[in-house]
Amino acid sequence: MAEIESHDYDVIVIGAGGAGLRAAIESVSRGLRTALICKSLLGKAHTVMAEGGVAAAMGNVYEEDNWKVHFRDTMRGGKMLNNWRMAELHAQEAPDRVLELEAWGALFDRTKDGKILQRDFGGHRYARLAHVGDRTGLELIRTLQQRAVSMGIDVFMECKILRLLSDSEGRVSGAVGYWRPTGEFVSFTAKAVVLASGGVGKSWKYTSNSWESTGDGHAMALWSGADLIDMEAVQFHPTGMVWPLSVRGILVTEGVRGDGGVLRNSEGERFMFGYVADMFRAETAESEEEADRWYDDHTAGRRPPELLPRDEVARSINSEVKGGRGSPHGGVFLDIASRRSPEVIRRRLPSMYHQFMELAGVDITREAMEVGPTCHYIMGGVRVDADTGAATVPGLFAAGEVAGGMHGSNRLGGNSLSDLLVFGRRAGMGASDYAEGRLGDPSVDAAEIDTIIADSLAPFTRESGENPYTIQSDLQEMMQALVGIIRTGSELDTALEKLGELRERAERTSIKGGRIYNPGWNLTTDLPSMLTVSRCVALGARDRKESRGGHTRDDFPKADPEFGKINLVLRQPAGGGVEGDIKVSPEPLLEMPDELKELFEEGH
Amino acid sequence: MADITMRVWRGDPGGGGFEDYELQSQEGEVVLDVIHRIQATDAPDLACRWNCKAGKCGSCSAEVNGKPRLMCMTRMDQLPEGPVTVAPMRAFPIIRDLVTDVSFNFEMAKKVPAFDPAPPPEGGYRMQQIDIERGQEFRKCIECFMCQDVCHVIRDHEENKPNYAGPRFFIRFAELEMHPLDTNDRRELAKELGLGMCNITKCCTEVCPEHIKITDNAIIPMKERVVDAQYDPVAWLGRKILRRHKLTAEEAADRG
Numbered sequence: 001m002a003e004i005e006s007h008d009y010d011v012i013v014i015g016a017g018g019a020g021l022r023a024a025i026e027s028v029s030r031g032l033r034t035a036l037i038c039k040s041l042l043g044k045a046h047t048v049m050a051e052g053g054v055a056a057a058m059g060n061v062y063e064e065d066n067w068k069v070h071f072r073d074t075m076r077g078g079k080m081l082n083n084w085r086m087a088e089l090h091a092q093e094a095p096d097r098v099l100e101l102e103a104w105g106a107l108f109d110r111t112k113d114g115k116i117l118q119r120d121f122g123g124h125r126y127a128r129l130a131h132v133g134d135r136t137g138l139e140l141i142r143t144l145q146q147r148a149v150s151m152g153i154d155v156f157m158e159c160k161i162l163r164l165l166s167d168s169e170g171r172v173s174g175a176v177g178y179w180r181p182t183g184e185f186v187s188f189t190a191k192a193v194v195l196a197s198g199g200v201g202k203s204w205k206y207t208s209n210s211w212e213s214t215g216d217g218h219a220m221a222l223w224s225g226a227d228l229i230d231m232e233a234v235q236f237h238p239t240g241m242v243w244p245l246s247v248r249g250i251l252v253t254e255g256v257r258g259d260g261g262v263l264r265n266s267e268g269e270r271f272m273f274g275y276v277a278d279m280f281r282a283e284t285a286e287s288e289e290e291a292d293r294w295y296d297d298h299t300a301g302r303r304p305p306e307l308l309p310r311d312e313v314a315r316s317i318n319s320e321v322k323g324g325r326g327s328p329h330g331g332v333f334l335d336i337a338s339r340r341s342p343e344v345i346r347r348r349l350p351s352m353y354h355q356f357m358e359l360a361g362v363d364i365t366r367e368a369m370e371v372g373p374t375c376h377y378i379m380g381g382v383r384v385d386a387d388t389g390a391a392t393v394p395g396l397f398a399a400g401e402v403a404g405g406m407h408g409s410n411r412l413g414g415n416s417l418s419d420l421l422v423f424g425r426r427a428g429m430g431a432s433d434y435a436e437g438r439l440g441d442p443s444v445d446a447a448e449i450d451t452i453i454a455d456s457l458a459p460f461t462r463e464s465g466e467n468p469y470t471i472q473s474d475l476q477e478m479m480q481a482l483v484g485i486i487r488t489g490s491e492l493d494t495a496l497e498k499l500g501e502l503r504e505r506a507e508r509t510s511i512k513g514g515r516i517y518n519p520g521w522n523l524t525t526d527l528p529s530m531l532t533v534s535r536c537v538a539l540g541a542r543d544r545k546e547s548r549g550g551h552t553r554d555d556f557p558k559a560d561p562e563f564g565k566i567n568l569v570l571r572q573p574a575g576g577g578v579e580g581d582i583k584v585s586p587e588p589l590l591e592m593p594d595e596l597k598e599l600f601e602e603g604h
Numbered sequence: 605m606a607d608i609t610m611r612v613w614r615g616d617p618g619g620g621g622f623e624d625y626e627l628q629s630q631e632g633e634v635v636l637d638v639i640h641r642i643q644a645t646d647a648p649d650l651a652c653r654w655n656c657k658a659g660k661c662g663s664c665s666a667e668v669n670g671k672p673r674l675m676c677m678t679r680m681d682q683l684p685e686g687p688v689t690v691a692p693m694r695a696f697p698i699i700r701d702l703v704t705d706v707s708f709n710f711e712m713a714k715k716v717p718a719f720d721p722a723p724p725p726e727g728g729y730r731m732q733q734i735d736i737e738r739g740q741e742f743r744k745c746i747e748c749f750m751c752q753d754v755c756h757v758i759r760d761h762e763e764n765k766p767n768y769a770g771p772r773f774f775i776r777f778a779e780l781e782m783h784p785l786d787t788n789d790r791r792e793l794a795k796e797l798g799l800g801m802c803n804i805t806k807c808c809t810e811v812c813p814e815h816i817k818i819t820d821n822a823i824i825p826m827k828e829r830v831v832d833a834q835y836d837p838v839a840w841l842g843r844k845i846l847r848r849h850k851l852t853a854e855e856a857a858d859r860g
Contacts, residue, residue, distance in 0.1 A: 040655055099724075114730030150718035181703070247634075250657065355659065511649070513648075516699070519643055519652070
């Protein structure tokens with residue numbers, strides 16, 4: 001075996017967004033030797049892009065709010081496919097996690113009496129999102145980053161993990177990867193591994209996600225024998241920028257609508273009034289007058305339909321555009337200029353103001369924005385135990401976007417940042433408990449490491465292979481066209497065929513240049529996970545023959561109560577690895593206890 | 605037809621130079637879009653950092669036509685005609701092409717003592733919006749490190765780096781010093797880490813993509829506080845206790 005840099009830890013955390021940082025803080029505070037590993041520089045993870053806020057039933061603006069209301073909103077938003085225990089823990093613990101951030105230095109916007117201010121968001125009955133203008137994610141990541149640095153956590157920045165490593169009994173026992181700045185390989189042994197690697201959105205052409213969101217954690221968990229669930233549940237955020245083309249997909253915060261912005265079609269109509277599903281009719285305003293009263297006083301009217309959950313709004317925008325009532329560049333209009341003063345807009349939405357001014361030449365205090373759906377978030381992910389974050393293979397834990405179950409088939413805005421904090425901490429605790437109880441030193445297979453390294457270097461030795469960027473671009477076009485916001489069975493079959501072709505092409509890439517900070521080479525090591533997660537999404541989408549939350553089938557346009565009782569579980573037969581077949585099987589949801597079921601009956 | 609020329613610095617610690625790439629312009633593109641197109645076609649090994657592509661993460665800092673800019677927020681159609689030069693930040697060692705070794709900043713970050721509040725009173729901390737707005741201004745920092753890049757104290761004086769935290773960390777010290785709940789005194793450390801070496805040329809303020817008034821709102825007030833402490837520790841203690849009134853007075857002065 002080639003001699004490479006190696007490290008031994010109790011716990012390694014892969015990913016340094018909100019969930020990874022929070023998990024590592026927990027593990028270090030327990031006195032465990034902890035490494036935090038991330039593909040980019042510390043503090044640049046996708047969490048930094050979160051804008052609107054962190055959802056927590058603190059009751060600072062509406063005293064009526066409490067964890068049960070938040071739990072109910074979350075489950076209904078997820079169309080009841082959620083892991084109820086995760087949704088319960090999340091609703092109960094989010095307020096403490098927000099207060100903890102404050103004690104660590106976060107400066108949230110304040111109410112008049114000096115408490116943390118909370119704003120309205122889609123699907124939340126009360127104003128519930130603690131926030132800092134429209135840069136809440138930056139505040140969250142910087143607070144956790146500064147906390148972690150002050151604790152002296154070992155951080156491995158710009159280090160890409162290629163594979164997890166298991167011992168002879170199948171326990172996850174380490175990982176192998178490389179340093180991007182040097183191209184040198186590095187291996188880790190660890191008693192427990194926490195995946196906090198974020199999402200998969202880079203497989204779509206129009207996405208709010210950065211280059212990092214290639215589904216590494218999802219894919220590596222699957223390759224190591226762990227179950228994934230609900231991978232068909234992909235959220236298309238209703239409001240991404242649509243123009244100029246080069247910025248298409250960049251996020252426009254839901255806070256615009258929470259703060260009074262409305263959606264209009266090319267005829268000037270607030271079209272969302274025509275798209276209120278039965279499930280939400282009782283609590284949604286019927287007229288513009290009623291909706292407008294609600295902003296100032298939630299008891300004076302019902303919620304505006306612009307604040308329905310994201311899946312509902314995204315599908316409605318899609319229908320308006322397809323119906324020929326779109327904006328000039330193929331979106332719809334998001335108008336806050338005619339509804340709030342320029343001062344309020346600039347104070348509440350400063351980064352939206354700058355983003356549109358600088359990238360699109362649009363002054364949002366004077367004119368409407370053009371927006372349309374953009375691939376944003378995957379609800380599906382690694383199947384975990386709610387209390388500990390444990391995956392279905394020993395030694396492996398997951399938290400944040402890479403974990404599945406919390407959000408069911410659709411996530412409410414603001415529930416992601418709270419998810420990171422609640423389950424980052426819990427996965428950190430679960431991994432620490434496991435590491436403390438694990439006997440003996442973790443062992444990994446040196447020959448397996450050699451094979452992984454050799455595979456990753458193969459593109460350098462091929463004389464005439466394909467440019468990996470071409471393959472990535474073809475994958476993104478294909479997923480956008482065939483596994484996008486609206487799906488049909490025949491297109492999903494085609495997608496699966498094309499994914500097979502793309503995988504063959506990905507095995508014939510070639511790379512010029514050396515190993516030091518070579519993005520082309522780095523991309524060849526991201527493609528296997530991008531292709532695996534894309535296949536998982538397409539397989540789940542093919543087998544879920546209904547429409548629910550972030551999964552919409554043109555050929556099965558309604559929700560099917562039978563599908564409402566199951567998760568689709570994806571796994572590879574033992575020893576499957578990167579090339580292995582993926583099996584999809586329906587398995588029953590966890591049964592919710594009666595006292596929680598009561599929350600969904602009449603009168604609540 | 606190619607109508608733009610990108611003159612991109614390519615090289616490593618051993619040296620390098622500018623290489624020209626000719627491309628056809630596309631509507632609304634930013635510099636980072638064009639760099640990505642070069643990567644996807646002519647030069648897949650062209651090294652650059654980026655993440656959010658929306659001015660929020662501070663990864664893609666480079667010197668565009670000689671000025672530090674976020675590549676993702678620099679529109680091609682707003683640059684003057686002629687070749688567009690793109691070079692790495694000069695104050696940091698080269699790794700490759702547009703990527704520099706910014707570890708200096710992460711090492712300095714370790715020297716900042718953590719936020720240290722008193723335990724919360726019954727019912728939790730209370731802070732007024734007006735008292736936290738100055739801190740919020742500094743917390744807008746996206747750590748693009750362009751303020752560090754242009755700071756004369758280190759841009760041309762490598763030898764100053766060990767003893768000079770730079771503008772990014774002066775605003776961090778100021779943020780904590782002005783935090784209504786923090787109990788640490790950070791002025792000694794700010795002094796040790798070179799606050800006095802800043803000669804307030806405001807280059808940092810000029811390049812800040814978040815428009816943080818680094819010099820006026822952080823560095824100058826911190827310099828004043830350091831001087832005050834040297835003359836009168838009792839006054840410092842009094843001010844620390846009566847922080848509300850002090851800050852409010854400062855706000856009033858700012859507005860006046």
